[in-house]
Amino acid sequence: MLIARFRSFTSDSYLQLAWLMTIVGALERGLLLEPDHRGSGNWSWGYHIALNPLFLYSVAELLRWSKAASWNDRRQMGLLIGAYALLGLHVWNGLLYVKEYTFG
Amino acid sequence: MNSMTGGTNYHRPGWLETTIVAAYLAALFFLSLQYYLRLDVEGKGFSRHVQRVESVVRGKRESPHPVFHYATYGLSRALNIPVPRAGAMVLGAANAASAGIIIWILMQSTGIRSLWVLIPASFATLLSASIQRPFFTRSHIVIGNGAVSVWVNSTSILLRPVVLLSFHFLVQFIDRNRLSNWRQLGTLSAAFALSTLIKPNYVLVLAPAVGLFFLARRLLDWKGLAGLVALFFPAGLILLWQYYVTYLKRSIRQGKRRRTLGFDLFRLWSRKSRVPGGVFTSIVSTCALPL
Numbered sequence: 001m002l003i004a005r006f007r008s009f010t011s012d013s014y015l016q017l018a019w020l021m022t023i024v025g026a027l028e029r030g031l032l033l034e035p036d037h038r039g040s041g042n043w044s045w046g047y048h049i050a051l052n053p054l055f056l057y058s059v060a061e062l063l064r065w066s067k068a069a070s071w072n073d074r075r076q077m078g079l080l081i082g083a084y085a086l087l088g089l090h091v092w093n094g095l096l097y098v099k100e101y102t103f104g
Numbered sequence: 105m106n107s108m109t110g111g112t113n114y115h116r117p118g119w120l121e122t123t124i125v126a127a128y129l130a131a132l133f134f135l136s137l138q139y140y141l142r143l144d145v146e147g148k149g150f151s152r153h154v155q156r157v158e159s160v161v162r163g164k165r166e167s168p169h170p171v172f173h174y175a176t177y178g179l180s181r182a183l184n185i186p187v188p189r190a191g192a193m194v195l196g197a198a199n200a201a202s203a204g205i206i207i208w209i210l211m212q213s214t215g216i217r218s219l220w221v222l223i224p225a226s227f228a229t230l231l232s233a234s235i236q237r238p239f240f241t242r243s244h245i246v247i248g249n250g251a252v253s254v255w256v257n258s259t260s261i262l263l264r265p266v267v268l269l270s271f272h273f274l275v276q277f278i279d280r281n282r283l284s285n286w287r288q289l290g291t292l293s294a295a296f297a298l299s300t301l302i303k304p305n306y307v308l309v310l311a312p313a314v315g316l317f318f319l320a321r322r323l324l325d326w327k328g329l330a331g332l333v334a335l336f337f338p339a340g341l342i343l344l345w346q347y348y349v350t351y352l353k354r355s356i357r358q359g360k361r362r363r364t365l366g367f368d369l370f371r372l373w374s375r376k377s378r379v380p381g382g383v384f385t386s387i388v389s390t391c392a393l394p395l
Binding site: 026033058062 | 251267279364370
């Protein structure tokens with residue numbers, strides 16, 4: 001979404017703040033740790049939480065893009081199909097993750 | 105069924121739409137309930153939090169973020185049901201609330217009214233996780249990669265509806281330059297304080313991000329700075345109390361100074377991601393759609 005829809009991103013405050021939060025979350029996760037619980041990864045929670053608004057407003061942008069897209073523009077259709085394929089892969093992996101945690 | 109009033113974007117849902125959304129949210133609630141009760145049986149993350157409920161409420165154990173424990177205990181007492189079932193109900197309600205909020209935000213920001221689009225989109229947004237299969241095996245999604253929803257973590261699930269709503273209203277608040285509207289500022293500030301009591305990590309990423317956002321938008325004049333401080337002041341006080349409970353109190357009790365913060369330079373993340381390319385691949389596979 002960021003690459004394919006950069007022009008929309010520049011005017012979308014929701015996506016801008018969501019990306020900033022994700023970057024801050026990634027930096028906290030990568031740079032900080034609790035010396036007494038080195039392997040706990042407790043500083044990774046901010047990154048996971050930041051992904052919520054990031055995905056929500058990315059899906060919103062994808063839906064707006066789909067609504068406005070022209071079927072005659074093959075390049076745009078290709079990019080849209082690619083974006084939906086990525087979303088499908090994210091959801092499939094989410095389902096696998098739930099399944100693995102529930103059923104082992 | 106679709107009515108627009110007074111030129112605004114207000115949409116009053118008909119009975120069929122209301123019934124479909126209610127059925128979807130109820131299905132999510134009951135699916136979540138079964139999921140968490142099963143996790144409890146198998147002794148995974150959720151059950152650890154549930155086991156702590158009684159000891160936190162009875163003051164035998166200090167929890168710096170006790171909202172899940174008190175909500176679970178309160179529901180268990182009110183409905184006279186076992187604590188694990190009450191905990192599963194709290195998280196089921198949080199998942200259903202998150203789904204409802206996602207549908208509402210998608211309606212607001214896209215103008216789409218079709219539930220055949222909104223319901224699958226909300227389900228996808230709730231479930232998305234780092235893309236590992238079919239490209240990688242043996243990688244761990246939670247520690248080392250990323251997921252929108254860390255399903256096993258009770259506090260993250262309970263926090264999610266607060267994150268989604270407060271983030272949406274915060275951006276509206278900034279965009280409409282409402283920094284002098286003290287009622288809205290107070291409501292957001294209370295939401296951030298509540299979120300800190302559920303899990304502190306949201307405010308720990310949001311506050312620096314909002315500071316940078318203000319800086320980029322050249323909003324950091326005296327009014328902007330005062331608004332920023334007012335937004336995060338109650339949450340900041342709670343963070344200080346949490347720091348005292350988690351680290352300082354124990355150090356004082358043990359009579360020795362302990363290091364509370366260390367620096368890692370991406371080593372832990374790289375080791376736990378278990379994908380070729382380490383942190384870079386982990387970020388790309390986690391944020392593939394947003395990127």
